[in-house]
Amino acid sequence: MDSSVDRIGDPWGGRVPYGRHGRWPARVDTFLADGVRPDMVQDWVRAASILHSDGDAMDIAVVDGRMVGMRGRADDRVNRGRLGPKDLYGWQANASPDRLTRPLVREGGRLVESDWDTAMSRVVTRSRDLLAERGPGSLGFYTSGQLFLEEYYTLAVLARAGIGTNHLDGNTRLCTATAAEALKESFGCDGQPGSYDDIDHADVIALFGHNIAETQPVQWMRILDRLAGTDPPRLLCVDPRPTRVARAAAVHLAPRTGTNVALLNALLHEIIRTGRVDHAYVGAHTVGYEELAARVEDCTPEWASGICDVPAARIGEAAELLGSADRLLSTVLQGVYQSHQATAAAVQVNNLHLIRGMLGRPGAGVLQMNGQPTAQNTRECGADGDLPGFRNWQNDAHVADLAAVWNVEPDSIPHYAPPTHAMQMFRYAEQGSIRMLWISGTNPAVSLPELARIRSILGQERLFVVVQDLFLTETARYADVVLPAATWGEKTGTFTNADRTVHLSDRAVDPPGEARPDLRIFLDYAARMDFRDKDGGPLITWHDPESAFEAWKRCSAGRPCDYTGLTYDALRRVGGIQWPVNESAPDGTDRLYTDGIDWAHPDVCETYGKDLVTGASDGVVEYRSLNPDGKAMIKAAGYVPAHEEPSGEYPFRLTTGRTLYHFHTRTKTGRVPQLNAAAPDVWVEIGEADAAARDLAEGDLVEVRSPRGALRGRLRVTELRPGLLFVPFHYGYWDTPAGSGPDGGAAGRAANETTVTDWDPASKQPLFKTAAASVTLVERGGGQQAPAPTTTASAPADRTGVRPTAGGPGAHAAQARDSAWDTDAPDAGVRDTGVRDTDAPDGGVRHTDVRRTDVRHTSGGDR
Ligand code: SF4
Secondary structure, eight states, X not given: OOEEEETTTSTTOOOOOOXXXXXXXXXXXXXXXXXXXXXXXXXXXXXXXXXXXXXXXXXXXXXXXXXXXXXXXXXXXXXXXXXXXXXXXXXXXXXXXXXXXXXXXXXXXXXXXXXXXXXXXXXXXXXXHHHHHTOGGGEEXXXXXXXXXXXXXXXXXXXXXXXXXXXXXXXXXXXXXXXXXXXXXXXXSOOOOOOTTHXXXXXXXXXXXXXXXXXXXXXXXXXXXXXXXXXXXXXXXEOSSOOHHHHHOSEEEOOOTTOHHHHHHHHHHHHHXXXXXOHHHHHHHEXXXXXXXXXXXXXXXXXXXXXXXXXXXXHHHHHHHHHHOSSEEEEEXXXXXXXXXXXXXXXXXXXXXXXHTOOSBTTBEEEEOOSSTTHHHHHHHTSSSSBTTTBOXXXXXXXXXXXXHHTSOGGGSOOSSSOOOHHHHHHHHHHTSOXXXXXXXXXXXXXXXXXXXXXXXXXXXXXXXXXXXXXXXXXXXXXXXXXXXXXXXXXXXXXXXXXXXXXXXXXXXXXXXXXXXXXXXXXXXXXXXXXXXXXXXXXXXXXSHHHHHHHHHHHHXXXXXXXXXXXXXXXXXXXXXXXXXXXXXXXXXSOSOSSSOTTOSTTTOSOOOBOTTTOOBOOHHHHHHHOTTOOEEOOOOOOOOOSSOOOSSSOEEEEEEOOTTOOTTSTTGGGSHHHHHHSOSOEEEEEXXXXXXXXXXXXXXXXXXXXXXXXXXXXXEESOOTTEEEEESOOOSTTSSSSSSOSTTOOBSOGGGTOOSOBOTTTOOBOOSOEEEEEEEEXXXXXXXXXXXXXXXXXXXXXXXXOOOOOOGGGEEEEEEOGGGTTTOOOTTOOOOOOOSSOSOOOOOOOOOOOOOOOBOOOOOOO
């Protein structure tokens, strides 16, 4: 298959089929800048992908101190050499000419260039003044899912024990909070039960609200390779959009948005009714089965059909697929997490596995996915949600244990209430109790719901806003101080993907200008604030990435996310390793819960649980009485309708989401020529029947309006389910004349102009999938087409006259078999067919030699 492929037009590349229980064969993907040949590369530096949660291992090509390309690592367990389009091309954003290179401070209403000492002095002065005048609760920290573990941990220590504030959260609240909460509700503790390797063994793969083809394209390649091999898995897809997953599925259910709990309850009903429950597993490892059985007793497919608008027979087929699987793998993402009754629905997927005994064996597992590359680390390190090391804020012994690790008094770690979630922090800022908000690596002026409100909060005179980022984002334009940060490839650190695989990413090049690694910025702040432990020594005793990692290892010891057996050297030597890694599992751990549900015991669990409807926290007494021995908890939930239903004025349901080619608010991907050209502007998707009924057509400029605001975009007519509109959420204003919001009173461009301020009661994750909206024609397309990819879920229903998405010669990437990694494959059926799954024109243009050369094992060493 050694060949070159346009990986914009053919995002998943060529197939290497393999059979069930086989080893996924390697395929090495490489993209080098125009004019760079492999023999010109001076260094290959180890890294992992930063533009999604897959954790694809890759090597950065370096020539003369510049990044010039990317190559997948054939020996890594996660991707076996493959890279997705954002991995291949995304690195180019790092060298954008508009990177921030110097700190900025606000003078006379304008941001002007400054120096680090001036900028940090302003931050420290404001911090000290607020601590003296208003106390620690007046400071809040809102971070990202894209920094490194060492940075989150340092931030968590300085915020919780240094400042003493409870207001620390990540934008992972928008993304992965429900995954964490669902795992805690079912298993007492966060921690992904399954492994990506389960894809190799499953006979049924069920994807709930998870468009894996676009969110984790490399694991989709793995599924495609299995679908092309012997004994392929059958897929169940639950998604209202006609995604690539839906097109490959044996059964596709496209429910009304906001009805996941009704659908899942009907699936559970059918599994119980048809006698597919593993009663031995349920008896040995769970509590709560009787309540679930009673709750779903009346939830027939016919009942759910009326709520979800899915044929009852199709629900029956889906239940048959789930019930007949002998190794079932389920995955869950934003179609559940960002929708109504998010945690309740995600927990029902866990229940499906618990009652079928589908856990802890190869091919039988749950992947409650993450969206961001380092989302898992915010959760582990206490920068999103709970206390570091999955410690329980309600358990005094856990707080005392953490205090001992930090050498502080337990009372100095706030634990009077659950850590404040992002939506509440913005509410506190709106009300005036938070007076300083330090925002690192995220862009709430585009990514939070109801943007007019967010802009007005960030724009308040009394709120001191610090923004730490790579570019002058929409949010940075509201800042009082802007700190220029280094990004991956310019700094060293570790991060952990959605299946607990830890990777090390080394510094390959210098950051531009005076930009600094986030870790260095946090350490500088801690030193200037002179945070002390209870004996008067420095609170933070580490000084670089590796010493921060060693400090984190001490904090993680004995907890589920135990890193004590990991070292930077081991990560350089082996590549990705799955935690826990400790004395009893020195090589890492494929799957959790192979031997029972060991982290649900009342003494060790991360949470005592919540009411799934109200979000009220349970106490230790309730938990002990429900679950004295620590078993998985089967928690039932009834369906309740979404808060905002369509009306005469707003007759559609509106859902938002992403495309394969962009990440978040396009801060990076919008600056990458190949990615930006594939999806250059916002669009609006509508189903064929709805378009015909309103006399709307491809390319028409339309306005989408909700009770909160409006946006305009060109229309793409797809096979979307009736009554639904879809808008991608990536598009903001940094590349428009206005810069930070809609121009004057004009309709906006960002999807979140229209979304609702509402969140899941248990996980506090904002809801982006259930708003009511209208759509009206602004202007005929006149032959224009929507700026939407044709390769993905946004493919037009009728391709006539629609130009297919292609990247052209500038997007050609090499793909090569690396048979060295196939030798122990038990599967005899591996063959190189070069079969592709898209109908896009195949590149096949140039053949590039991508033989492996030595990778530089740098010693890290951030500036
Ligand atoms: S794009 Fe969605 S899934 Fe990805 S990180 Fe952002 S919120 Fe999470």
